[in-house]
Amino acid sequence: MNSEQIDTAPLEPALYLFPVPLSSGPTDLVLPEHNIRFLMQVKHFIVENIRSARRFIKLCDRSIDINTLSFVELNRHTNPLDIPSMLDPLTAGEPMGVISEAGCPAIADPGADVVALAQRKGLKVVPLVGPSSILMGLMGSGFNGQSFAFAGYLPIDRDARNATLRTFRQRIEREAQTQIFIETPYRNNKLIAELAEALPSTLRLCVAADITGPTESIITRPIADWRKAKYDYSKTPAIFLLYR
């Protein structure tokens, strides 16, 4: 089957998971053309935020008439009781799409709830290719990609955070498992300073910032070097990776 045959085949009813660019810029920098062709054939969307989903769809194809599409929001304000009916169009045989604010749906956003529901109902789920700061940070870090864990945000409470860092060190030591986590941008510099103070000099920290963006930078250094380094990540989305 070549691209054109795939083009003309009608889209199978399924829940398509559409990744969204992490940064501004043309979509062909970070999304396969295939995703756009699929997006054009979907009329019913479950989205984290209607405004940003509309903006994304317009970016994919300016000629699209947004008013012919249906959107329902799924985010932390959603009542869980409202989720089941969201899949009604798919149950009736219509392809549906999930679009989150940025990156890959269902990775670190509420999209996972509707995917879980589709799985329980035996409906087909089709993830599409797109940018993931977790995966791209890991690729660029030089750390172990055969064993790694993503932990989301670190706890804010000091004791809980120290306990988490102890667990990270154990798992790096005993399991050779790369540890990945995130922080809110305005706290990035403070986090790096804390890590530099709390962790052994020889452990390595990678800061992967503005992935796919104009100021992208992925820097791996021993903790000892981060202590002396000059940096400012206070306005950049960044992901943090630790390894020995």
Place this chain on the structure above:
Amino acid sequence: MNSEQIDTAPLEPALYLFPVPLSSGPTDLVLPEHNIRFLMQVKHFIVENIRSARRFIKLCDRSIDINTLSFVELNRHTNPLDIPSMLDPLTAGEPMGVISEAGCPAIADPGADVVALAQRKGLKVVPLVGPSSILMGLMGSGFNGQSFAFAGYLPIDRDARNATLRTFRQRIEREAQTQIFIETPYRNNKLIAELAEALPSTLRLCVAADITGPTESIITRPIADWRKAKYDYSKTPAIFLLYR
């Protein structure tokens, strides 16, 4: 900056990590056009396997003269002492590319060693977007994407494997951490049968098979249902995910 401006800008010297499709078919199903434009500007490649890297480059652009490109192999047969000189073209200011057999370089292949070296030398590393069965399996599973771990292959030894499964159960229970692992295709059916026997009925197992391929299927079921299910994954690359 739009696509054309990016097109005409000369490629900055860096180590570019080029993902490769997981399945046959046109590259625009799984790779952004941007990757191909970058690939066309790179002359020096570090690859897991020269034959498959050449095939991939030809797939991206049939008109390319492969004989003008230089390739060096990095795989489990490589002498670690040979790695440092691999980056000589980049040190001299030429962009370089890393290409693995399938999927994202440096995630579960030896590419990570040369990325680590580039990081130690302070050379720029640029990961590009592409298909990852780990990430796409996670998206499609409906499991927790805020906390997850990838463990590669399970131990073959029975006691060690049982110990690993106990650890998985603990981390699912205490940390709500999705557990992800792989197996060699001919052992897939046996692994599912073992998991179905060893794990509690209510735990959920997702089998994500042939991701991006013509027989792609991502199925999440409680262990109790896998015990009764009919399946044959013996010839399909698959990834396994466990969650509560």
